[in-house]
Amino acid sequence: MISEPRPIEIFIPEIKSLISMRNFNELKYVLSEINPIDLADGFERFLPEQQLLLIRLLKPNRAVEVFEELDIPQQQYIIQHLEDETLAPLMEGVPPEVTARLLRKMPARCTRKMSELLKREQFEGIQSSMEFPANSAGSLMQKDLIPLHPDMTVRSALERIQAASRVRKGSFINQLYVTNGGGKLMGGLSLQILIAAPADMKLRDLMTPVSFFKIPALMDQEEASKIFSKYKPDSAPVVDEDNRLVGVLNASDILEVIEEETTEDIQKLAGVEVLDKPYFQVPFREMIQKRATWLCILFFGESLTALAMGFFEGEIEKAVVLTLFIPLIISSGGNTGSQAATLIVRAMALREIQFSDWWKVLRRELISGLTLGVILGILGFLMIFVRAQFTPIYGVHYLLVAMTVSLSLMMVVLWGTLCGSLLPIGLKRAGLDPAVASAPFVATLVDVTGLVIYFLVGMIILRGTLL
Amino acid sequence: MISEPRPIEIFIPEIKSLISMRNFNELKYVLSEINPIDLADGFERFLPEQQLLLIRLLKPNRAVEVFEELDIPQQQYIIQHLEDETLAPLMEGVPPEVTARLLRKMPARCTRKMSELLKREQFEGIQSSMEFPANSAGSLMQKDLIPLHPDMTVRSALERIQAASRVRKGSFINQLYVTNGGGKLMGGLSLQILIAAPADMKLRDLMTPVSFFKIPALMDQEEASKIFSKYKPDSAPVVDEDNRLVGVLNASDILEVIEEETTEDIQKLAGVEVLDKPYFQVPFREMIQKRATWLCILFFGESLTALAMGFFEGEIEKAVVLTLFIPLIISSGGNTGSQAATLIVRAMALREIQFSDWWKVLRRELISGLTLGVILGILGFLMIFVRAQFTPIYGVHYLLVAMTVSLSLMMVVLWGTLCGSLLPIGLKRAGLDPAVASAPFVATLVDVTGLVIYFLVGMIILRGTLL
Numbered sequence: 023m024i025s026e027p028r029p030i031e032i033f034i035p036e037i038k039s040l041i042s043m044r045n046f047n048e049l050k051y052v053l054s055e056i057n058p059i060d061l062a063d064g065f066e067r068f069l070p071e072q073q074l075l076l077i078r079l080l081k082p083n084r085a086v087e088v089f090e091e092l093d094i095p096q097q098q099y100i101i102q103h104l105e106d107e108t109l110a111p112l113m114e115g116v117p118p119e120v121t122a123r124l125l126r127k128m129p130a131r132c133t134r135k136m137s138e139l140l141k142r143e144q145f146e147g148i149q150s151s152m153e154f155p156a157n158s159a160g161s162l163m164q165k166d167l168i169p170l171h172p173d174m175t176v177r178s179a180l181e182r183i184q185a186a187s188r189v190r191k192g193s194f195i196n197q198l199y200v201t202n203g204g205g206k207l208m209g210g211l212s213l214q215i216l217i218a219a220p221a222d223m224k225l226r227d228l229m230t231p232v233s234f235f236k237i238p239a240l241m242d243q244e245e246a247s248k249i250f251s252k253y254k255p256d257s258a259p260v261v262d263e264d265n266r267l268v269g270v271l272n273a274s275d276i277l278e279v280i281e282e283e284t285t286e287d288i289q290k291l292a293g294v295e296v297l298d299k300p301y302f303q304v305p306f307r308e309m310i311q312k313r314a315t316w317l318c319i320l321f322f323g324e325s326l327t328a329l330a331m332g333f334f335e336g337e338i339e340k341a342v343v344l345t346l347f348i349p350l351i352i353s354s355g356g357n358t359g360s361q362a363a364t365l366i367v368r369a370m371a372l373r374e375i376q377f378s379d380w381w382k383v384l385r386r387e388l389i390s391g392l393t394l395g396v397i398l399g400i401l402g403f404l405m406i407f408v409r410a411q412f413t414p415i416y417g418v419h420y421l422l423v424a425m426t427v428s429l430s431l432m433m434v435v436l437w438g439t440l441c442g443s444l445l446p447i448g449l450k451r452a453g454l455d456p457a458v459a460s461a462p463f464v465a466t467l468v469d470v471t472g473l474v475i476y477f478l479v480g481m482i483i484l485r486g487t488l489l
Numbered sequence: 490m491i492s493e494p495r496p497i498e499i500f501i502p503e504i505k506s507l508i509s510m511r512n513f514n515e516l517k518y519v520l521s522e523i524n525p526i527d528l529a530d531g532f533e534r535f536l537p538e539q540q541l542l543l544i545r546l547l548k549p550n551r552a553v554e555v556f557e558e559l560d561i562p563q564q565q566y567i568i569q570h571l572e573d574e575t576l577a578p579l580m581e582g583v584p585p586e587v588t589a590r591l592l593r594k595m596p597a598r599c600t601r602k603m604s605e606l607l608k609r610e611q612f613e614g615i616q617s618s619m620e621f622p623a624n625s626a627g628s629l630m631q632k633d634l635i636p637l638h639p640d641m642t643v644r645s646a647l648e649r650i651q652a653a654s655r656v657r658k659g660s661f662i663n664q665l666y667v668t669n670g671g672g673k674l675m676g677g678l679s680l681q682i683l684i685a686a687p688a689d690m691k692l693r694d695l696m697t698p699v700s701f702f703k704i705p706a707l708m709d710q711e712e713a714s715k716i717f718s719k720y721k722p723d724s725a726p727v728v729d730e731d732n733r734l735v736g737v738l739n740a741s742d743i744l745e746v747i748e749e750e751t752t753e754d755i756q757k758l759a760g761v762e763v764l765d766k767p768y769f770q771v772p773f774r775e776m777i778q779k780r781a782t783w784l785c786i787l788f789f790g791e792s793l794t795a796l797a798m799g800f801f802e803g804e805i806e807k808a809v810v811l812t813l814f815i816p817l818i819i820s821s822g823g824n825t826g827s828q829a830a831t832l833i834v835r836a837m838a839l840r841e842i843q844f845s846d847w848w849k850v851l852r853r854e855l856i857s858g859l860t861l862g863v864i865l866g867i868l869g870f871l872m873i874f875v876r877a878q879f880t881p882i883y884g885v886h887y888l889l890v891a892m893t894v895s896l897s898l899m900m901v902v903l904w905g906t907l908c909g910s911l912l913p914i915g916l917k918r919a920g921l922d923p924a925v926a927s928a929p930f931v932a933t934l935v936d937v938t939g940l941v942i943y944f945l946v947g948m949i950i951l952r953g954t955l956l
Contacts, residue, residue: 059720180684187685196663196680196723213663213680217647218654251748253526254741256663256723273740274721280744281718284751285835288758292831292928293824301836302849309853310860313828320824321865325872327816332882338812342805345812349794349936352816353823357760357787357929361780364759368752369768382769386776393777398788405792415799461759461928462824469816 030056030064041072050079058084062091070099078108086115093303094127101132110139118147118165126152150268159246160239162279163260163269170200172208172226176219183213197257197270200229205266207232207259236261239268243279248373250276287371290457291364293320316462323466327352327473334477341488343416344480347402347427348473354398355434355472356465362387362442363464367456370446380447384440391439395432403428419487426476426483433479434472441467497523497531508539517546525551529558537566545575553582560770561594568599577606585614585632593619617735626713627706629746630727630736637667639675639693643686650680664724664737667696672733674699674726703728706735713738714746715840754838757924758831760787783929790933794819794940801944808955810883811947814869814894815940821865822901822939823932829854829909830931834923837913847914851907858906862899870895886954897946901939908934 033056040049053061053076065073065088077085077100089097089112101109113121113136121140125133125148137145147165154160168186170179179198198216200208209229219228235258237246249258250273260269286296295312297304304312331338338345366383369375375383406424410416416423442464446456481489500523507516520528520543532540532555544552544567556564556579568576580588580603588607592600592615604612614632621627635653637646646665665683667675676696686695702725704713717725717740727736753763762779764771771779798805805812833850836842842850873891877883883890909931913923948956 057720183681184685187681213684214650214654217680217684218651250741251744253524254744256739256741272723273744274717274723277718277721277740277744277747280747281839284755285839288751288755288831288835291755291759292828294828294832297832300839300841301832302841302846302853306853306856310857313825313857314861314864317821317824317828317861317865318868321817321821321868324817324820327820328813328872331813331816332880335809335813335882339809342802342809342812345805345815346795346798346802348812348815349798349819349940350788350791353791353794353819353929353933353936354784354788356820356823356932357784358780360929361759361761361784364755365761365764365768368755372748372752372767374767374769379769386769386773389773390777390780394781394784397781398784401785401788405795413799415802462820462827465823465932466820469820473816 030060034064034067037076038068038072041075046079053080054084058087059091062088065092065096070103074100074104077104077112082111083115085112090116090120094124097124098128098132101128101136106139113139114141114144118144118150119161119163122148122152122161123156126156154239157243158239159237159241159243159260159271160268162243162246162275163237163239163271164275165269167267167270168198170198170225172200172202172224172229174225175221176216176223176225176228177221179216179225180221183216197259199232199259199267199270200225201267207236207261207265207267210259232259235259236265237271238263244283246271247276247279247283251280252373284371287367287457290455291367291460293317293460293462316460320462320466323463324469326470330470330473331477337477337481337489341480341484343423343488344426344477344484346415347430348476350402351427351430351434351476352469352472353465354431355438355468357438358391358394358435359438359442359464359468360461362390362439363446363459363461364442366443366446367459370450370456375447377447377451380444380451383443383447387439387443388436391436392432394439395435398435399428399432402431417488419484422484422487426480429483430472430476430479433475434468437471437475438464438468441471497527500528501531501534504543505535505539508542513546520547521551525554526558529555532559532563537570541567541571544571544579549578550582552579557583557587561591564591565595565599568595568603573606580606581608581611585611585617586628586630589615589619589628590623593623621706624710625706626704626708626710626727626738627735629710629713629742630704630706630738631742632736634734634737635665637665637692639667639669639691639696641692642688643683643690643692643695644688646683646692647688650683664726666699666726666734666737667692668734674703674728674732674734677726699726702726703732704738705730710746711750714743714750717743718747719840751838754834754924757922758834758927760784760927760929783927787929787933790930791936793937797937797940798944804944804948804956808947808951810890810955811893811944811951813882814897815943817869818894818897818901818943819936819939820932821898822905822935824905825858825861825902826905826909826931826935827928829857829906830913830926830928831909833910833913834926837917837923842914844914844918847911847918850910850914854906854910855903858903859899861906862902865902866895866899869898884955886951889950889954893943893947893950896950897939897943900942900946901935904938904942905931905935 033052036052037049040052068076077088080088089100125136150165168183170182196213197210198213199210202208210232211225211229215228235249235253235255237249237258237260239260239262255273257270257272259267260271262268289296293316295315297312366375403424406416406420406427410420445459445464449459450456500519503519504516507519535543544555547555556567592603617632635650637649663680664677665680666677669675677699678692678696682695702716702720702722704716704725704727706727706729722740724737724739726734727738729735756763760783762782764779833842870891873883873887873894877887912926912931916926917923
């Protein structure tokens with residue numbers, strides 16, 4: 023009995039030695055002690071033939087759970103190499119939505135073998151799962167429904183559930199949905215309410231209308247996950263365009279979607295194209311490509327700084343001291359810009375901010391940007407002023423230099439804050455993904471414009487002295 | 490019947506006009522059509538007396554749902570101003586874990602009023618909720634359990650559940666847990682399995698051991714959420730140090746924790762102290778403080794660039810052309826560093842990377858960094874080479890300048906990648922939060938060191954020509 027996830031590493035040497043000793047009875051016992059998800063985690067550490075052996079030794083329902091968690095190439099290998107006697111019961115246990123996902127990605131040779139093993143009713147379930155596009159609520163939902171009608175009594179509903187439960191042990195039927203003859207969703211009730219109700223009562227009088235948590239089957243999984251995070255239901259019915267019940271989504275199905283979607287947002291915010299796979303599973307070539315794309319775009323953006331500075335080469339030659347503060351000024355603008363962009367992008371993802379709030383955001387960030395700018399401006403002034411007392415490096419006009427740096431900091435920080443906060447809202451308005459306004463993207467934008475601000479401020483303040 | 494969350498904005502004018510017309514019957518009907526969570530969302534748009542009126546007009550169980558979703562100050566106001574006849578049933582319906590959270594944060598005057606209204610058994614529930622520290626699994630779990638023993642028959646277990654369900658309608662009892670006389674967790678079964686089993690069967694023969702998904706009550710909610718995201722159970726039992734069952738955590742309770750924790754990670758990654766509240770609810774002063782703290786730390790870090798450049802002032806005066814590429818070089822290092830840091834921090838949060846993987850990460854990022862460095866180095870070389878054909882700005886030694894920039898880019902990008910990837914792992918090893926290795930933090934580190942690399946490379950390549 024454990025509470026922390028048990029690291030599969032501990033079991034691998036034991037399993038391997040039991041395999042080499044061909045002590046299959048002991049091995050079966052050890053396998054029964056390991057969580058199938060942990061076992062799937064460590065599956066790649068075994069040789070391909072060993073993997074087949076483990077699948078054979080697992081109890082059928084455990085084998086299904088392990089199989090479901092494996093990566094597609096591993097699943098393919100098993101389908102191609104496992105004998106039909108073991109494969110057939112395995113395929114029977116895999117839920118249709120998982121099989122549908124597999125069929126979508128497998129070579130024809132494999133799908134043929136699978137189709138031969140699947141029973142007709144399973145095949146129908148799979149085909150109807152494949153109707154829905156990938157990443158839609160329909161592709162994610164569980165389709166194992168028990169048909170209940172409003173005029174059924176509690177007794178006959180319970181009998182129907184009991185009969186269904188004896189056949190399909192794994193499925194999770196707490197929330198029940200009632201449909202009319204045409205399959206349209208009429209209402210819902212929990213199993214708990216059903217068992218506590220008088221046996222002759224009609225479901226019609228027991229059910230409550232499902233007005234809040236219906237999810238259209240074609241809705242994107244990200245949208246569906248947002249409904250779950252807002253209303254926190256344990257499950258929600260999935261309906262087609264005609265309000266016909268087609269499946270159920272559970273909160274536990276959504277957990278995974280939420281993690282996937284946040285990982286995507288985080289990667290976009292850092293200026294990486296979405297990786298889609300865990301870090302170590304991304305092939306090297308793909309990893310480089312997904313990072314290099316944005317790096318190159320940012321590089322070209324940033325190379326405008328060299329162009330901008332070219333215009334001010336004369337000024338730089340006359341006042342080399344100004345160059346010393348270039349990194350400080352542009353990075354302060356970049357940092358405030360990334361902060362603002364990240365806060366706003368996340369708040370938009372959580373629906374804390376809508377487009378209609380842009381004016382409230384502008385007002386708030388204008389004051390924030392000014393305040394942060396004044397703070398950093400004062401710090402910059404003090405830094406130069408204090409250092410100038412100990413070193414002649416900033417020259418006789420150090421007060422003017424300090425003023426230039428300080429004023430530029432204020433303006434660049436304000437500008438960075440405004441760019442960072444308004445760009446994501448503007449992108450969203452234009453129908454684009456606000457997370458494209460990544461921290462490095464905003465930083466690059468602010469770097470180029472920040473330099474121009476700095477040199478223009480310098481030309482005004484230092485005219486007649488240094489310049 | 491709707492599927493998209495209904496924006497509360499549509500209802501607000503209608504509700505307000507019904508209030509002013511004192512048409513309370515119609516208002517009751519309108520309120521029954523609105524999801525309590527949406528209503529709570531828009532609650533602050535009503536005057537305080539209007540809020541009290543709405544609570545009075547809602548059906549008791551709806552009023553509880555709205556109340557649960559309100560912010561603490563709004564809850565306090567209601568407790569202080571609502572008459573006891575309405576408040577008492579409201580308080581009865583609020584789950585003990587929510588009341589416990591409220592009691593923790595309220596002034597003594599309010600808690601006294603609440604304690605007077607609460608029944609003795611409720612008070613006990615609340616007290617035992619307050620035993621667990623904030624943000625622990627114990628403070629989040631539902632404590633409404635139905636005691637079942639291994640020697641009970643299916644029939645008597647069902648009777649007990651039926652009796653309990655008639656009293657407490659709202660609670661979610663799908664997963665049932667069986668405990669021995671001392672309250673120790675023996676096993677679990679679903680309500681569905683229970684109703685499908687023969688009436689005389691003992692629970693002992695029906696239950697399965699709960700070996701995988703036990704959560705210690707003192708476990709941090711973030712850890713608990715990781716167990717849920719990995720194993721995706723619909724619910725998990727919560728136990729104390731002696732393996733006694735103390736509550737249940739549902740996947741829907743965890744959705745909120747996952748969002749909170751990812752928001753925290755995202756904010757840290759952007760160099761903002763964790764805000765704890767939705768964007769518009771953070772008081773201005775707090776918002777500035779949480780952003781300014783890191784900005785000032787980064788500012789001092791970044792001011793080292795001015796110091797570093799001071800050392801090379803002589804070189805800068807001789808080769809002003811070098812300064813043109815400073816922003817380009819340091820930001821390229823910063824961008825690759827932020828990419829690497831973000832990827833690694835997120836992969837660590839999802840447990841894709843453990844400390845023991847540091848060597849694999851180092852090897853992978855070393856090659857990634859070299860490849861990305863070569864790509865950007867070549868781009869940099871070409872950019873200078875091509876521009877030099879059209880403008881004399883880079884001088885006669887433009888080829889040497891291009892080589893300096895190109896070589897520096899390679900080294901800085903490699904260095905940025907290594908810092909970004911290894912720093913989070915090192916922080917984790919030192920027992921610190923890897924998300925502190927925020928993108929701006931890594932960028933600042935790489936800016937300072939990148940400048941030194943650039944000037945050193947320049948001194949070597951340009952010695953005898955420009956320098």
